[in-house]
Amino acid sequence: MIKLLTVFCHRKNFRDKMLHKIINLTVRDVRFPTSLDQHGSDAMHTDPDYSAAYVVLDTDSGLTGFGLTFTLGKGTEIVVCAVEALARLVVGKCLQEIVSDFRGFYRLLTSDSQMRWLGPEKGVIHLATAAVLNAVWDLWARTEGKPLWKLLVDMEPKQLVSCIDFRYITDVLTEEEALGQIKDQMQKEGYPAYTTSCAWLGYPDEQLKQLCTDALKSGWTRFKVKVGADLEDDVRRCRIIRQMIGPDNTLMIDANQRWDVAEAISWVSKLAEFRPLWIEEPTSPDDILGHAAISKALAPLGIGVATGEQCQNRVMFKQFLQASALQFVQIDSCRLGSVNENLAVLLMAHKFNVPVCPHAGGVGLCELVQHLILFDYICVSADLRNRMCEYVDHLHEHFTCPVVIQDAHYMPPKDPGYSCEMLESTVQRHQYPEGNVWKNMKK
Amino acid sequence: MIKLLTVFCHRKNFRDKMLHKIINLTVRDVRFPTSLDQHGSDAMHTDPDYSAAYVVLDTDSGLTGFGLTFTLGKGTEIVVCAVEALARLVVGKCLQEIVSDFRGFYRLLTSDSQMRWLGPEKGVIHLATAAVLNAVWDLWARTEGKPLWKLLVDMEPKQLVSCIDFRYITDVLTEEEALGQIKDQMQKEGYPAYTTSCAWLGYPDEQLKQLCTDALKSGWTRFKVKVGADLEDDVRRCRIIRQMIGPDNTLMIDANQRWDVAEAISWVSKLAEFRPLWIEEPTSPDDILGHAAISKALAPLGIGVATGEQCQNRVMFKQFLQASALQFVQIDSCRLGSVNENLAVLLMAHKFNVPVCPHAGGVGLCELVQHLILFDYICVSADLRNRMCEYVDHLHEHFTCPVVIQDAHYMPPKDPGYSCEMLESTVQRHQYPEGNVWKNMKK
Known part of the structure; x- marks a missing residue:
């Protein structure tokens, strides 16, 4: 299935809008001077400037995905640099290709055989991963015309669980066990x-x-x-x-x-x-x-x-x-x-x-x-x-x-x-x- | 003592070589194509290109300190970016000022109130810290004309222990206890x-x-x-x-x-x-x-x-x-x-x-x-x-x-x-x- 989609994506003349091929990723260093008024100050972070590495994914269908990760000012440029390093794993992929094997895509980002040394799955490289994946989830919810929580709530439990990488947690939670924990009921209140x-x-x-x-x-x-x-x-x-x-x-x-x-x-x-x-x-x-x-x-x-x-x-x-x-x-x-x-x-x-x-x-x-x-x-x-x-x-x-x-x-x-x-x-x-x-x- | 030294450092006409003021930090992305011959390959890192973020500290005394942190190829530029972000905390300082309160300097690098969000003390930002501090230690040993191990061995236990940040480990090891563990004997063999x-x-x-x-x-x-x-x-x-x-x-x-x-x-x-x-x-x-x-x-x-x-x-x-x-x-x-x-x-x-x-x-x-x-x-x-x-x-x-x-x-x-x-x-x-x-x- 994935291979087929990849082939489709790579066909230059193929333009099925519904595949939502990601054709561009931009990331910007956005900072708010909150330290001027001591907003956010605590015992260890005395002068935070609330900031974000802000990611925008453009697709060939015209839909756009937005994602960010939160930072405290200085060093945001390092996270931006890390997002740029991850971009090569994202640009060129179709949304459907990603979400049909979301666990695989998650692991592609977090377990790149050279980049995982920089974490693995922690610190700068994981913050950058979050920014990118947040944008992918945003894009997915937009293609379905739903707020993200509704996309999750409406999803088949099996599909939901297929988004999780269970590596290193199977001693506490297996895929089968996770399936049994997801309820199918719906409620709405604040x-x-x-x-x-x-x-x-x-x-x-x-x-x-x-x-x-x-x-x-x-x-x-x-x-x-x-x-x-x-x-x-x-x-x-x-x-x-x-x-x-x-x-x-x-x-x-x-x-x-x-x-x-x-x-x-x-x-x-x-x-x-x-x-x-x-x-x-x-x-x-x-x-x-x-x-x-x-x-x-x-x-x-x-x-x-x-x-x-x-x-x-x-x-x-x-x-x-x-x-x-x-x-x-x-x-x-x-x-x-x-x-x-x-x-x-x-x-x-x-x-x-x-x-x-x-x-x-x-x-x-x-x-x-x-x-x-x-x-x-x-x-x-x-x-x-x-x-x-x-x-x-x-x-x-x-x-x-x-x-x-x-x-x-x-x-x-x-x-x-x-x-x-x-x-x-x-x-x-x-x-x-x-x-x-x-x-x-x-x- | 520290304040005094800072004042000395900042006096433009003051040129006591022994203070070893750090006047420049350069960092370079150095990679070796080791993956071509499968050197270093293992179950998770299938194609490592052994690499380093390589730091050089220049001082006004003419002495130079060299440090590095090890990486696997892709993403080394992120660590380089992180070293550049740390540079502002290093350049302009004198070696004597650093080593006379090495614990304080360590914490300055690892607990910057905005940058610690990116770790704290883990991943990219900690790898970058290692590269910078490795260069500082190299510089220190060179100023003493000793290999680093000899600098350590010859050091008063009290001074040695003053280089350690005991934050978060005092439930297992206190400064007093650490002092008691350091032997004063000397031996030499392979x-x-x-x-x-x-x-x-x-x-x-x-x-x-x-x-x-x-x-x-x-x-x-x-x-x-x-x-x-x-x-x-x-x-x-x-x-x-x-x-x-x-x-x-x-x-x-x-x-x-x-x-x-x-x-x-x-x-x-x-x-x-x-x-x-x-x-x-x-x-x-x-x-x-x-x-x-x-x-x-x-x-x-x-x-x-x-x-x-x-x-x-x-x-x-x-x-x-x-x-x-x-x-x-x-x-x-x-x-x-x-x-x-x-x-x-x-x-x-x-x-x-x-x-x-x-x-x-x-x-x-x-x-x-x-x-x-x-x-x-x-x-x-x-x-x-x-x-x-x-x-x-x-x-x-x-x-x-x-x-x-x-x-x-x-x-x-x-x-x-x-x-x-x-x-x-x-x-x-x-x-x-x-x-x-x-x-x-x-x-």
């Missing part, structure tokens, strides 16, 4: 969200209070605070926010990998009086056994451990689950290998009965991950207990189909695709270093 | 080596036999075979090599991450009759718990598990040791954050009483890692049982101070530095894509 916008580390107390007041008025009931730089500050800030939101609303805290294992346990214990639901990223994202020790120590205090936004791939998530090292799985739409790898993680989390609460924020992450969490709810978990999706209220105005939040819920997107198309005017203004936003910056 | 040159996966049987015969004549007693593509082939090749080397010599096998966990156990069990000392890289380099399961299953057969050449950082090595997931630690001079991070791993391995048998081969890896293993023997382990360093006989002729092997032992290098300076003519001929070797290639 998905609960929590907000991180109120309490970035760099915000002064007055701003924090004002933002809490505003958020409560808009219906928010779940709040996250950045901690980890200074214990006294953390106590003060947690006290303020707990007072502002009252005893019944939910509070989470996030240290962004600031501590070693023993330090995490002792620091978080001192914040237990504010009853956080979870401590997020207490230590290195690579330290499975460290997270397990922290989970064990904090369980008697009723505090769970959440991590995942810098968890590099499905093999790491597998072990976090095996070792009971987390109580909340935070998938990321741009660090893992796109929908394909996130499907594997959603199914493993379900098997271990651990709720998924995605990482979002940055630029475009809310737009992307809403599709994954809707799919998870409808077809995998069918459960909202202890489940919610992060929300950050920055930079949505730059997308052609921004997220819709109503009463602290993500409303299901309706437009075809994966919701990560940016306004062309935004891309041009924010392209680094030649866009006007950066050219005019006095730095 | 370090035992094993050869991987005889049995790359792509070599035909006759070539394998001939290479074994030659190696035995040269005094080799330890041999490694690539396996994992086809079980029948593996049985045949292992039988040939065991017959060639006899029952008393040592055989190791290497699957280069080809298997899932259960598959690894069953496949290796079928090769047990050939009595391999270890199975190397049976599965994903990220799967600590998987390696632990494999170790446990193979222990009754007398087969150990070795891994490390793609182990991304000290946090992963820490867990491999905690979980008894390996019986041989294979450090790599280019994947970890240079000498600094390898020191942490050597000390942790010593604490867990697990022998270190470094990964080498590629291009420049033997030249680099010989320094680390000499230091380990003299100052940390003082033990040769079950210890040996990989050796591959390719591409040494391109270095100004190539390794010296006598009777299957690495002889201690005598020239100042870290032994990774290439002949300038080599660099120019092999630079990609403009060097003559690549321009003339009919591909």
